[in-house]
Amino acid sequence: MASSASDDRGRAYGAPRVPTQLVTRQRLLARLDEPAALLVVRGPAGSGKTVLLADWANRGDPRDAERIWITVDESTSGRLAFWRAVVQTMSDAGMVPEGSVLASVVPALDTTPDLTALLVRAFTQWRRDLVIIVDDVHLLSDEAIVSDVLRVVAACPGVRFIVATRSLGPFEASAAGLRVDTAVVPPEQLLFTVDETRSVLELAGVTDAATLAREVHGLVGGMPVSTRAVVLGLGDVSLSMSADIVGEAARRAVDAFLVRELGTGGDNDRLLGFMVMTSLPEVLTPELARELSGLDDAEQLIAEAERRGMGLRTHESFSYTTVIRGVLMERLEREHAPELSAMRRTIAEWALRNDLPFLAFKLAIEIGDLEWASSMAPSRWMEFIAFHSDGLYDVLRTVPTRKLQRYPFLTMILALRYNATGRHRMRAIELFGLAIVGVKMYAARAEPGDRVVMYTLEGAALRVTGRAEAAAKSAERAEALIEELPPETWEALGPRMHSMLFAQNGLSWLYSGNASRAIVSFERGYASLSDDTWNSRFHNEALLAGVHAIAGDYPQAIPYLAAIDRSEWPEGWTDGYAGALYQIAHALRSLEEFDFEAAQSRIDVMDRHRPTIEHWTFFEHVQAYIDLGQGRARGRATALEAALARGGRPPISAFARLRIEMTLALLLLASGQGTRVDALLKKHPENVPAVAIMWARRHLLANRPDLAIRHLLDVPRESSSRTIVEALIVRAATALRLDNPALALSSLDDATALAADRGLYIHFMTIPRRDLDALRELSDARGPSQASEVIDRLVGMPDVMPASLSMATLTDRELIVLAELVKTGHVEDLAATLFVSSNTIKSQLRSVYRKLGVRTREEALLAASEQGLLAGS
Numbered sequence: 001m002a003s004s005a006s007d008d009r010g011r012a013y014g015a016p017r018v019p020t021q022l023v024t025r026q027r028l029l030a031r032l033d034e035p036a037a038l039l040v041v042r043g044p045a046g047s048g049k050t051v052l053l054a055d056w057a058n059r060g061d062p063r064d065a066e067r068i069w070i071t072v073d074e075s076t077s078g079r080l081a082f083w084r085a086v087v088q089t090m091s092d093a094g095m096v097p098e099g100s101v102l103a104s105v106v107p108a109l110d111t112t113p114d115l116t117a118l119l120v121r122a123f124t125q126w127r128r129d130l131v132i133i134v135d136d137v138h139l140l141s142d143e144a145i146v147s148d149v150l151r152v153v154a155a156c157p158g159v160r161f162i163v164a165t166r167s168l169g170p171f172e173a174s175a176a177g178l179r180v181d182t183a184v185v186p187p188e189q190l191l192f193t194v195d196e197t198r199s200v201l202e203l204a205g206v207t208d209a210a211t212l213a214r215e216v217h218g219l220v221g222g223m224p225v226s227t228r229a230v231v232l233g234l235g236d237v238s239l240s241m242s243a244d245i246v247g248e249a250a251r252r253a254v255d256a257f258l259v260r261e262l263g264t265g266g267d268n269d270r271l272l273g274f275m276v277m278t279s280l281p282e283v284l285t286p287e288l289a290r291e292l293s294g295l296d297d298a299e300q301l302i303a304e305a306e307r308r309g310m311g312l313r314t315h316e317s318f319s320y321t322t323v324i325r326g327v328l329m330e331r332l333e334r335e336h337a338p339e340l341s342a343m344r345r346t347i348a349e350w351a352l353r354n355d356l357p358f359l360a361f362k363l364a365i366e367i368g369d370l371e372w373a374s375s376m377a378p379s380r381w382m383e384f385i386a387f388h389s390d391g392l393y394d395v396l397r398t399v400p401t402r403k404l405q406r407y408p409f410l411t412m413i414l415a416l417r418y419n420a421t422g423r424h425r426m427r428a429i430e431l432f433g434l435a436i437v438g439v440k441m442y443a444a445r446a447e448p449g450d451r452v453v454m455y456t457l458e459g460a461a462l463r464v465t466g467r468a469e470a471a472a473k474s475a476e477r478a479e480a481l482i483e484e485l486p487p488e489t490w491e492a493l494g495p496r497m498h499s500m501l502f503a504q505n506g507l508s509w510l511y512s513g514n515a516s517r518a519i520v521s522f523e524r525g526y527a528s529l530s531d532d533t534w535n536s537r538f539h540n541e542a543l544l545a546g547v548h549a550i551a552g553d554y555p556q557a558i559p560y561l562a563a564i565d566r567s568e569w570p571e572g573w574t575d576g577y578a579g580a581l582y583q584i585a586h587a588l589r590s591l592e593e594f595d596f597e598a599a600q601s602r603i604d605v606m607d608r609h610r611p612t613i614e615h616w617t618f619f620e621h622v623q624a625y626i627d628l629g630q631g632r633a634r635g636r637a638t639a640l641e642a643a644l645a646r647g648g649r650p651p652i653s654a655f656a657r658l659r660i661e662m663t664l665a666l667l668l669l670a671s672g673q674g675t676r677v678d679a680l681l682k683k684h685p686e687n688v689p690a691v692a693i694m695w696a697r698r699h700l701l702a703n704r705p706d707l708a709i710r711h712l713l714d715v716p717r718e719s720s721s722r723t724i725v726e727a728l729i730v731r732a733a734t735a736l737r738l739d740n741p742a743l744a745l746s747s748l749d750d751a752t753a754l755a756a757d758r759g760l761y762i763h764f765m766t767i768p769r770r771d772l773d774a775l776r777e778l779s780d781a782r783g784p785s786q787a788s789e790v791i792d793r794l795v796g797m798p799d800v801m802p803a804s805l806s807m808a809t810l811t812d813r814e815l816i817v818l819a820e821l822v823k824t825g826h827v828e829d830l831a832a833t834l835f836v837s838s839n840t841i842k843s844q845l846r847s848v849y850r851k852l853g854v855r856t857r858e859e860a861l862l863a864a865s866e867q868g869l870l871a872g873s
Contacts, residue, residue, distance in 0.1 A: 011057065011058050011059070011060070011067070012057035012058070012067035012068060012069045012131070012133055013067065013068045013069065013089065013090075013092070013093035013095075014068055014069035014070065014089050014092075014093075015053075015054055015057035015058055015067075015069040015133070016050070016054050016069070016071075017054070017058075018051065018054045018055050018058055019051060021203040021204070022051070022055060023192075023196055023199045023200055023203065024055065025048075025052060025055075025196060027193075028052055028185065028189065028190070029052075029055065029056050029059075031183070031185050031189070032052075032053070032056045032162060032185075033056075034183055035160075035181075036160070036181045036182060036183035037153040037154070037157075037159075037160055037161070037180045037181045037182070038149070038150070038153055038160070038161050038163070038171065038180050038181070038182045038183070039160070039161070039162045039163070039182075039183045039184075039185070040163055040164075040165065040171045040172055040182065040183070040184045040185070041053065041162065041163070041164045041165070041184075041185040041190070042164075042165050042166070042167070042168065042172070042184065042185070042186055042187060043164075043166070043185075043186075043187040043190040043312075044166055044187065044306045044307055044308070044309045044310075044311070044312065044313075045166060045225070045307050045308055045309040046223065046224060046225025046226070046308075046309030047187060047190040047191070047223065047224055047225070047309060048190055048192075048224040048225075049135070049164040049165075049166075049190065050135055050164065051224075052190070053069075053133055053135060053162065053164055057069055057133055064129070065128070065129035065130060065131050065158075065160075066093075066095055066128055066129065066130050066131070067130070067131040067132075067133065068086070068089045068090055068093060068095075068130075068131075068132055068133065069089075069133045069135070070082075070085055070086060070089060070132065070133065070134045070135070071134075071135045071136055072134060072135065072136045072137055072139045072140055073136070073139065074139075077139050077140050077141040077142075078141055078142055079115070079142040079144050079145050079148070080109045080110065080115075082140065082142075082145050083105065083109060083115070083119065083145075083148070084106055084109055086132060087102060087105045087106050087122075088106060090102065091103070091106075095130075100122070100125055101118075101121050101122040101125050102122040102123070102125065102126065104122075105118060105119070105122050115148065116147065116148050116151050119148055119151070119152055120151055120152055120155045120156070123152050123155070123156040123159050124155055124156050126156065126158065126159065127158070128158060129158045129159075129160075130158060130159050130160070131160045131161075131162060132159070132160070132161050132162070133161075133162045133163075133164075134161065134162070134163045134164070135163075135164045136164065136165070136166075137163040137164065137165045137169070137171065138165040138166045138167050138169060143170055146169075146170045146171055149161050149171075150179050150180055153180050154179055154180050166306070166307050167303065167306070167307070168313075172184055187312045187313075188312065190224070191221065191222030191223060191224075191312075192217065192222040192223075192224055192227055193217075193222065194213050194214050194217045195213070196222075197213045197214075197216055197217040197222065197227055198210055198213035200227055200228065200231055201213055201216065201231060204231045204232075206231065216230055216231070218322065219322055219323040219326075220321050220322060220323045220324075221312075221321040221322045221323075223309060223311075223312075223321045225309045226309070226321050226323060226324060229256075230323065255327045258272065258324070258327060258328075270301075271301060271304055271305065271308075273293075274289075274293050274295060274298070274301045274305075275301075275305055275310065275320070275328050276328050276331045276332050276335065276336075277292050277293045277332070277336070277343075278292050278293055278298075279320060279325050279328035279329045279331075279332055280292070280329065280332065280340070280343055280344065280347060281347050281359075282319060282325075283317045283318075283319055284302065284317060284318045284319065284320075285316055285317050285318075285354075286298050286299035286302060286316075287350065288346075288347065288350045289301070289302055291346050291350060292343060292346060292347070302318045305318070305320075306318060310324050311324065311325075341367050344363045344366055344367050345363070345367060345369075347359070347363055348360040348363035348364055348367075348372075351363070352376075357376055357380045357383065357384075358380070358383070358384055358387070358388045358391065358392075360376060361373050361376045361377065361380070361384065361395075362391065362395050364376065365395045365396070365398070365399065366395070370399065370403060370406075370407050370410065371407070373407075373410065374407040374409045374410050375409075377409040377410060377412075377413050378409050378453045378456075378457065378497060378500060379494065379496035379497040379499075379500050379536075380496070381409075381412070381413040381416065381500075382500075382539065382577060382578055384413060384417075385413065385416055385417055385577065387570075387572060389417055392413065392414070392417050393414075393417055396410060396413070396414045396417075397414075401434070404431075404434065404438075405434055405437065405438045405441070406438065406442065407438070408435045408436075408438035408439045408442065408454055408457060408458070409453070409457060411431050411434050411435040411438055412431075412432070412435040412457045412460065412461055414431055415428045415429075415430075415431030415432045415434075415435060415461070416428075416464075418431060419432075419464065419612060419650065429465055432461040432462075432464065432465050433461075433465075435457065435458070435461045436458055436461050436462065439454045439455070439457065439458040439461075440458075442454070443455065443458075447489075448481060448484070448485055448486075448489055449485065449489045449490070449492065449493050451481060452478050452481050452482055452485065452493075452501060453493075453497070453501065455474050455475075455477045455478035455481065456474070456475070456478045456500075456501045456504050456505055457504070458471075458474045459471040459472070459473075459474030459475045459478065459504065459505060459508040460504045460507070460508065462474060462508075463507060463508050463511055463614065463653070464614050464650060464651075465651055466650075466651025466652055466653055467651075467653070468508065468511035468512040468513075468653030468654070468655060468656070469512050469653065469654070471508035471511065471512065472508050472509055472512035472514065474508065475504075475505035475506075475508040475509055475521075478501065478505055479505055479521070482501070495528050495529050495530055495536070496536050498524075498525060498528035498529075499525045499526070499528055499529055499536040499537075499539070499540055500525075500536070501525070502521045502522065502524045502525030502528070502540075503521075503522065503525050503539055503540060503543055505521045506518040506519070506520075506521030506522040506525065506543060506547075507543070507614075509521060510547060511614075511652075511653045511655060511656055512653060512655060513653075513655035515547060515550070515551055515720065518547055519544070519547055519548070519551075522540060522543045522544045522547060523544065525540050525543075526540040526541070526544060538564065538567075538569060538573055538578060538579075539578040541560040541563050541564050541582070542560075542564065542578060542579050542580070542581050542582035542585075543581050544556075544557070544560045545557045545558075545560035545561045545564065545581065545582055545585040546580070546581020546582060546584045546585045546618075547581065548560070548585070549584065549585035549588045549589065550581075550584070550585075550588070550618070550722070551720040551721060551722055552720055552721035552722025552723075552725065552758050552760050553720075553721050553758060554589065554592070554758055554759035554760075555757075555758065555759070557585050557589075560585075561582070561585055561586065561589075564582055574605075575605040575606060575609075576609065577609065577613060580606060580609065580613055580615045580618075580619075581615065581618070583602045583603060583605060583606055584602075584603075584615070584618045584619070584622060586602045587599040587602035587603050587622045588622065589759070590602065591622065591625050591626070591629075591762045592759055592760060592761045592762050593761070594629060594761070594762070594765075594796055594797055594798070596626045596629045596630055599622060599625075599626050600626050602622075603619050603622050603623060603626075606619060611649060612650060613650070614650050616643075616649055616650060616652075617652055617656045617657075617659065617660040620640055620643060620660055620663070621659070621660060621663050623636065624636050624640060624663045624664070624666070624667055625663075625762060627667075628666065628667060628670055628765070628800050629765065629798050629800065630798070631798070631800070633667045633668075633670040633671040633800065634667075634671035634673075636667055637664060637667035637668050637671055637673070640660070640663070640664050640667065641664065644657070644660065644661070644664070658684055658688065658690065658691070659690060661680055661683070661684070662690045662691065662693075662694050664680065665677050665680050665681060665694050665698075666694070666697075666766060668680070669694075669697065669698060669701065669801070669802075669805065670800050670801055670802070672802055672805060674698065674701070674702070674805045675869050677694075677698055678698070681694055681695055681698065686711065686714065687714045688714075689714065689715045689716065689719050689723050689727070690723070692711045692712065692714035692715055692727075693711070693712070693715060693723070693726055693727050693730060695707075695708075695711040696708040696709070696711040696712045696727075696730050696731075696734060697730050697766065697767070698805075699711065700730060700733055700734055700737065700767070700768075700771075701768065701801070701802060701803075701804055701805040702804070702805060703737070703804055705734045705735075705737035705738045706738065708730070708734040709731070709734050709735070709738065712727055712730065712731050712734065715727040721754060721758045721760065722758075722760060722763070724754060725751055725754050725755050725758070725760045725763055726763040726766070728747050728748075728750050728751035728754070729747075729748075729751045729763055729764055729766070729767055730766075730767060731743075731747040731751075732744050732745075732747035732748040732751060732775055733767045733768070733771035733772070733774075733775065735747055736771065736774055736775060736778065737771070741778055744775060744778060745778060745779065745782070745787075748775050748778075748779060748787045749785070749786070749787050751787075752786055752787040752789075752790035752791070753786060755790055756786060756789075756790055761790075761793070761794060761797075764791075764794050764797060765797050765798065765800055765801075766800075766801060767801060768801045768802065768803045768804075769799040769801070769803075770803050772791065772794070775787075775791070776788065776791045779791070809851070810848060810851060810869065813844065814844055814847060814848050814851075815869065816834065817830065817834070817841065817844045817845065817848060818848055818860070818864055818869060818870070819870065820833055820834065821845075821848075821857060821860065821861065822861060822870065825857045827841050827842060827845075848860060852864065
């Protein structure tokens with residue numbers, strides 16, 4: 001045991017000197033000041049443990065505690081020898097009073113029947129604060145020492161132990177943490193920060209340390225011993241030295257460090273050979289190390305590499321520092337080039353077994369096995385894009401386009417990656433087209449299982465390029481082929497693939513307007529999953545929650561939402577592509593409670609995806625209702641029109657466009673732009689339920705309930721719950737204006753019963769408040785009813801729809817006069833421009849003013865603008 005005395009007051013007795021060029025690490029010194037009874041500092045050789053403890057030990061203690069330093073070696077690793085060293089060091093420091101129990105410990109060590117009890121009694125008698133710093137506790141040979149330490153600090157509040165170790169040991173066991181207050185400074189905290197690296201460079205006299213610090217830190221990963229080796233190797237670095245030159249100098253320095261540290265011959269050669277053979281993967285486990293090196297003692301060699309400061313171990317894995325791995329890989333490429341492809345395949349196979357699909361995918365591409373890579377892509381593409389977007393781009397862009405066409409799966413996920421960025425939409429569309437062509441070329445001669453996947457991905461490619469009707473045909477082919485597959489072929493695809501197939505086919509059904517068929521597909525995908533496919537389960541639960549909420553069936557949506565809410569998911573899942581319909585479902589539920597802020601928070605988390613995601617129209621629909629409820633209908637209508645007009649958003653199907661244009665019509669109606677609503681509705685068939693309801697609402701506001709009721713006849717009873725409630729609410733208001741109270745009450749009863757059962761309330765906001773109040777009076781007149789109870793809960797609902805909105809039908813001639821009225825208000829000028837008499841102009845202006853319900857030119861122009869009667873309004 002080596003120790004050296006210090007006469008300076010407040011400094012630890014026996015602590016070693018600190019280096020003259022010391023980088024003070026205040027953040028770690030603060031950790032050592034923590035009052036934990038046991039503090040463990042763990043890190044490999046060269047991580048700076050001893051220097052850190054020595055720096056702290058040579059400073060005054062903030063609590064004025066007595067402190068001693070012990071370094072464990074062969075002579076002090078046993079139980080008796082260790083405690084003899086502790087007490088003897090205290091005695092040498094003049095801390096042990098004569099006649100105390102502590103003074104009797106050393107003579108009694110060999111004879112006491114209960115050493116722990118003796119130690120507890122001795123340290124209990126100690127009345128001052130005491131810190132015992134023990135370096136290299138990994139060398140202790142008797143675990144009874146750990147039990148002794150824990151018993152002492154548990155019984156003696158004034159005694160603390162700070163121990164440094166190279167490896168995870170019993171001081172960090174859960175039992176230790178339960179018995180005493182324990183804190184740990186783990187290896188990753190011992191790594192130099194960029195600022196600390198800069199300080200090392202400055203102390204070494206390196207020119208422009210601030211510029212080079214980040215480069216050096218990136219090369220060595222912050223490992224102190226490697227940092228110092230690199231600094232020594234850099235020599236006289238000038239400001240003009242490039243990062244590449246620094247990197248090369250660092251690699252030479254680390255190569256020399258490896259030779260110096262490991263030397264040559266015997267076990268060191270064996271360790272270096274092992275490190276070279278295991279340098280290819282970024283993360284190493286004992287299992288993978290055995291496969292790559294062929295050595296049975298791989299786990300022990302990993303521990304030795306960590307002990308020598310070559311990298312860090314976390315949980316069950318180990319990673320070499322960046323620059324050391326780079327040097328090892330250079331040797332690997334020089335000495336084992338013919339074996340590299342086989343080694344990459346070994347790592348890929350290990351990655352697949354350990355659920356690291358992207359690593360396996362990347363390696364398969366690197367070794368040129370595109371067919372193998374293609375087999376991995378279909379079931380994990382969403383995971384690849386969500387968590388490995390840049391890596392996916394880097395690995396696939398190296399594959400020539402002519403080869404990609406032979407593998408539609410690879411083409412498809414590269415297209416999806418381009419599509420997700422929003423910056424390369426044309427390239428994405430080009431690749432989607434290539435994937436579709438690839439399916440047509442290769443599907444016919446593919447195996448049945450592969451053909452199912454090809455048809456499904458063809459549907460996805462068609463759908464995200466706005467061709468949902470064609471996508472539905474691909475989904476039909478895929479699901480028909482599934483029914484024909486032999487059971488063993490279907491089972492061989494696996495549950496993740498089953499889930500992906502039904503999820504993508506279901507989305508193709510959804511965007512083609514067949515929501516009921518979509519639900520069937522989503523449910524089949526969900527039913528195919530097992531507990532070990534929880535990541536696929538998330539997407540299916542999100543899809544089912546979303547599609548049921550969109551249809552207005554919250555009793556079916558809520559269990560899926562609850563299943564997602566009570567689980568913890570990786571970062572990026574709930575607010576990424578897979579979680580889009582989950583957020584939509586929650587946002588729609590908030591709308592039903594008129595909680596517009598909660599709904600906004602749900603769609604705000606998707607902001608970065610909304611411009612590029614295929615579900616963007618659903619988010620625009622929710623945003624429209626939020627702004628409608630908060631009195632911003634006109635502004636949202638303008639923004640939505642811009643979104644539909646510009647080419648920056650993903651293409652949408654005819655069905656999706658119809659639905660979002662009906663949302664736009666509602667915004668225009670709420671903001672009094674009736675004529676623009678008329679023009680928008682005339683673009684679509686009147687017998688489509690959403691269009692029929694909007695026409696009925698338009699005629700209701702124009703006080704033409706006779707026309708409104710006719711449109712409502714086009715809404716079939718087998719429509720979705722949401723559509724039925726919306727139609728019934730409008731029908732109830734229409735019937736009341738037709739002076740048909742019986743029909744009004746029956747419609748109101750049906751609407752409120754279904755609304756209460758399904759949790760649908762937002763659509764009561766889309767009729768004028770005066771109509772809802774009149775319906776309430778009619779319902780109250782007959783006594784208590786469910787209808788009255790439902791309307792009661794709408795007390796906080798905002799009033800957003802105008803009570804009336806005339807349908808100004810101007811003649812073509814009147815529209816021409818109105819357009820000229822923008823330029824001048826003088827009758828004579830209008831008459832001259834239009835080649836008619838002044839009396840004719842006066843007559844035409846009176847007609848225009850009457851139809852618009854105004855009296856002046858200014859009022860006429862304002863009303864015409866609001867109703868969309870002027871060019872560009």
